[in-house]
Amino acid sequence: MTFNLSKLQLEESRNEVIIYDETSDIAAYKQFFISLKLRGLSDRSIQLYMYNIDKFNRFIAKPFKEISTGDIRTYIAHRTLIDKIANSTLDHERGVITRFFKWLYEEDFIDSDPGKRVEKIKVKKRLLESFTxxxxxxxxxxxxxxxxxxxxxxxxxxxxxxxxxxxxxxxxxxxxxxxxxxxxxxxxxxxxxxxxxxxxxxxxxxxxxxxxxxxxxxxxxxxxxxxxxxxxxxxxxxxxxxxxxxxxxxxxxxxxxxxxxxxxxxxxxxxxxxxxxxxxxxxxxxxxxxxxxxxxxxxxxxx
Missing domain, CATH: 1.10.443.10 (Intergrase catalytic core)
Known part of the structure; x- marks a missing residue:
């Protein structure tokens, strides 16, 4: 059995104290969900927010300050053309993402709001049925x-x-x-x-x-x-x-x-x-x- 160690990089073990950064993306992320809870949103609503924001973050994979309007539009295009989700679902996801970045901007975590110019998704209204x-x-x-x-x-x-x-x-x-x-x-x-x-x-x-x-x-x-x-x-x-x-x-x-x-x-x-x-x-x-x-x-x- 042969092991190829040519690409293995060894680093010296460090015991440095890590300083918690209140302005980091993780801190901002946590504080956003705390704000939703304080506003009275249900646990289920908060979970849906978290699910959609996490999905977007994994797709873009950038620090919040580097995310642009184009990044959000690219994600929406991917969800439309590749994932082929319904416009009603897509507009809900767009709303979650843009509200998140609006909050980041208003709380001074980012310098500009990349979601401000993202267009709403046109959703065809359908009549909700009732019992006769x-x-x-x-x-x-x-x-x-x-x-x-x-x-x-x-x-x-x-x-x-x-x-x-x-x-x-x-x-x-x-x-x-x-x-x-x-x-x-x-x-x-x-x-x-x-x-x-x-x-x-x-x-x-x-x-x-x-x-x-x-x-x-x-x-x-x-x-x-x-x-x-x-x-x-x-x-x-x-x-x-x-x-x-x-x-x-x-x-x-x-x-x-x-x-x-x-x-x-x-x-x-x-x-x-x-x-x-x-x-x-x-x-x-x-x-x-x-x-x-x-x-x-x-x-x-x-x-």
Whole structure:
């Protein structure tokens, strides 16, 4: 057996103290994600940021200060022509990368912002589907226990995201007022409403699983445990399969509630507030939502 050592380079072992550089790329990288956490982004959102930035950094392989607008465009071209990803995904990645470099520039880690002139990716808007009224009734009829009925009616009544639904707590539930507070995206609190049908099934569920504290919807470990988002998703798929309803998932109930409310005349600003969205800025310019009784409108428009 022969070993070729001609290219082997030996270096003297050193025990020098390495000084931590607060202005280094690693420090900047860590501080960016700390800033995202302080802004209230969820762990999942931060992980997606990290995944996309890491992927870009591996492709470009340059110090942050040396990265140019052309480098970012080259990466986007590679993702388009070689990886052939959808424009919606591509624009999301572009947004993550440009926000990262904007933050680096504003925090004085780099001298100029290479993402400032990177063009947005044109994304074709598509209509998001909602359930028909007939499909909603089929889903209701397919629920074979009180927990499934409660989950379905809570999704329709509150228009909660599935991650919000599983965190609804008894101590935040105003039974007499028919409302409950929820923490949404960006760590923002809002009030969602429980219509009479949802309340009826909550009451029936609490008779079987009585509790005054902790998650309303109990997880597999019983009272006090929280059901997982994947558990809710599997539940909806099971109900939909029995009902013969295709393309059923929790978020579709959110769209259904918004669509039904709009069809019954609820204003866009009220729907926006109900869903906890941060968009519809143009509408906010000339509609004063502070004078709206959102609870009354919920009872009138959401069934």
């Amino acid at each position: 009224q007939q499909e909603v009734e089929l889903l209701r009829a397919a629920c074979d226990d009180v927990k499934k009925m409660m989950v379905l009616e809570l999704l329709l009544s509150t228009a909660c995201r599935v991650a919000e639904l599983v965190t609804l707590k008894m101590e935040n539930y105003d039974v007499d007022g028919g409302k409950i507070s929820v923490i949404g995206k960006g760590n923002k609190e809002r009030i969602v409403f429980i219509h009479s049908r949802a309340k009826m099934f909550i009451d029936a569920y609490l008779e079987k699983f009585p509790h005054k504290f902790g998650p309303i919807i109990c997880g597999g470990d019983g009272i006090g445990s929280q059901m997982s988002t994947s558990g809710i998703q599997k539940m909806i798929k099971t109900i939909a399969r029995k009902a013969g309803v295709e393309k059923a998932y929790p978020h579709k109930f959110r769209r259904t509630t918004a669509t039904d409310a709009s069809n019954h005349g609820m204003k866009l600003i009220d729907i926006k507030e109900l869903l906890g969205h941060s968009s519809a800025e143009t509408t906010l310019l000339y509609i004063d939502s502070s004078k709206n009784d959102l609870k009354a409108k919920h009872e009138k428009y959401v069934y």
